[in-house]
Amino acid sequence: MSDFIDAITRPDISVLTPYQSAQRVLANNETTNKIVPSANYASGNAKPVWLNANERPSIDGVNSGEQEFNRYPSFQPQQLIANYATYAGVGDDQVLACRGADEGIELLIRAFCRTSTTPSQADSIIINPPTYGMYEISAKTIGARVIKVPTSAPEFQLNTEQLKKIASANKLNEEGVVKLVFICSPNNPTGNLVSAEQIEKVVNFFKDSALVVIDEAYIEYSSANTQVGLIDKFDNVVILRTLSKAFGLAGLRCGFVLSNSAVINVLKKVIAPYPLATPVADIATESLTESGINNMYSEVNNANQAKSSLFSTLFSLSFTEKVFPSKGNFILAQVKNAPSLMAALMSDNIFIRDQSKQYGLPNCVRFTIGSESEMRILTNALIQFEKKNND
Numbered sequence: 001m002s003d004f005i006d007a008i009t010r011p012d013i014s015v016l017t018p019y020q021s022a023q024r025v026l027a028n029n030e031t032t033n034k035i036v037p038s039a040n041y042a043s044g045n046a047k048p049v050w051l052n053a054n055e056r057p058s059i060d061g062v063n064s065g066e067q068e069f070n071r072y073p074s075f076q077p078q079q080l081i082a083n084y085a086t087y088a089g090v091g092d093d094q095v096l097a098c099r100g101a102d103e104g105i106e107l108l109i110r111a112f113c114r115t116s117t118t119p120s121q122a123d124s125i126i127i128n129p130p131t132y133g134m135y136e137i138s139a140k141t142i143g144a145r146v147i148k149v150p151t152s153a154p155e156f157q158l159n160t161e162q163l164k165k166i167a168s169a170n171k172l173n174e175e176g177v178v179k180l181v182f183i184c185s186p187n188n189p190t191g192n193l194v195s196a197e198q199i200e201k202v203v204n205f206f207k208d209s210a211l212v213v214i215d216e217a218y219i220e221y222s223s224a225n226t227q228v229g230l231i232d233k234f235d236n237v238v239i240l241r242t243l244s245k246a247f248g249l250a251g252l253r254c255g256f257v258l259s260n261s262a263v264i265n266v267l268k269k270v271i272a273p274y275p276l277a278t279p280v281a282d283i284a285t286e287s288l289t290e291s292g293i294n295n296m297y298s299e300v301n302n303a304n305q306a307k308s309s310l311f312s313t314l315f316s317l318s319f320t321e322k323v324f325p326s327k328g329n330f331i332l333a334q335v336k337n338a339p340s341l342m343a344a345l346m347s348d349n350i351f352i353r354d355q356s357k358q359y360g361l362p363n364c365v366r367f368t369i370g371s372e373s374e375m376r377i378l379t380n381a382l383i384q385f386e387k388k389n390n391d
């Protein structure tokens with residue numbers, strides 16, 4: 001393990017031997033922790049005899065095709081890892097598959113942030129609000145502190161001065177230090193990208209004391225802006241990805257953490273022994289084949305066109321104060337009266353997201369880009385709302 005990663009890992013996790021599942025204890029594939037049966041079997045057992053995991057030997061009626069639901073799934077399914085690594089342009093040992101990017105967030109905090117009964121001695125994460133809410137919730141449920149370094153409209157770029165100040169006082173040998181800096185790009189709910197220059201600056205500020213976690217849940221809507229190349233340049237870069245957005249598989253619960261193998265190996269100590277259900281791994285693997293990826297990009301194209309059209313509609317309405325350009329599959333807009341717009345749309349069975357309680361976003365609402373027909377219904381409802389308000 002790299003010395004730096006060892007130094008920032010929770011000491012009790014550093015020395016922890018992970019649960020030795022039936023697969024892991026005999027594994028001879030380091031990336032997937034999978035047992036690869038011997039080709040030089042001693043007697044007549046060409047077909048492996050699995051008697052090591054207290055599974056039922058067979059099950060009628062439920063197994064379908066190749067899937068054997070009586071068996072535990074792979075810890076890190078080999079083909080899924082290989083497909084995602086190829087898609088993302090990283091090595092297999094730089095990928096961890098997990099239950100959505102949300103689980104990635106939680107694993108990182110659990111692995112790196114020390115907790116304490118004296119709150120000031122607990123490690124912290126930095127977030128840059130307004131941003132995705134789960135960084136703070138996960139930190140709080142685990143017992144890590146949250147330091148907020150807000151950004152402001154209209155650009156929502158990072159406060160690098162403030163981050164630099166925090167970084168220069170961040171000393172790993174002290175108690176209660178910053179271990180993780182979360183940067184969401186494209187950011188939810190504002191839709192902006194954080195500039196590559198700012199991200200690299202922050203990575204440099206914290207290169208000796210914390211991991212910078214770049215949440216790229218929406219990156220497919222703006223693929224050229226991925227920061228995945230930073231993984232090989234710096235020891236302290238982590239990227240979060242998901243199949244929930246552009247790949248259209250939110251119900252599957254599958255996401256990925258990308259980083260150097262030292263970080264991935266720490267997370268492998270903390271994650272559950274069988275994180276992904278067999279059908280999840282199979283569907284996810286299929287979505288990452290060439291045709292799955294082409295299909296995803298064609299949907300991204302449609303969503304980006306629908307987004308431009310919704311942007312123009314919102315811009316033309318008199319009750320919108322501001323419409324924020326977006327690199328995700330959603331648009332944030334500031335309106336004159338968010339509760340009344342929310343209520344009017346809801347009475348029409350149209351559900352958007354109120355963001356008014358987010359830092360610096362009064363009267364802001366977020367519209368997800370839906371299908372062509374959903375966008376038509378939304379547009380009509382917005383025009384009706386405007387008419388009623390002007391009567």
Ligand SMILES: Cc1ncc(COP(=O)(O)O)c(C=O)c1O
Pocket residue numbers: 099100101102103132184187188215217218241242243244250254255
């Ligand atoms: C920025 C961001 N990160 C992560 C997630 C969670 O993704 P997943 O569904 O993979 O857990 C979301 C979901 O809305 C998100 O907006």
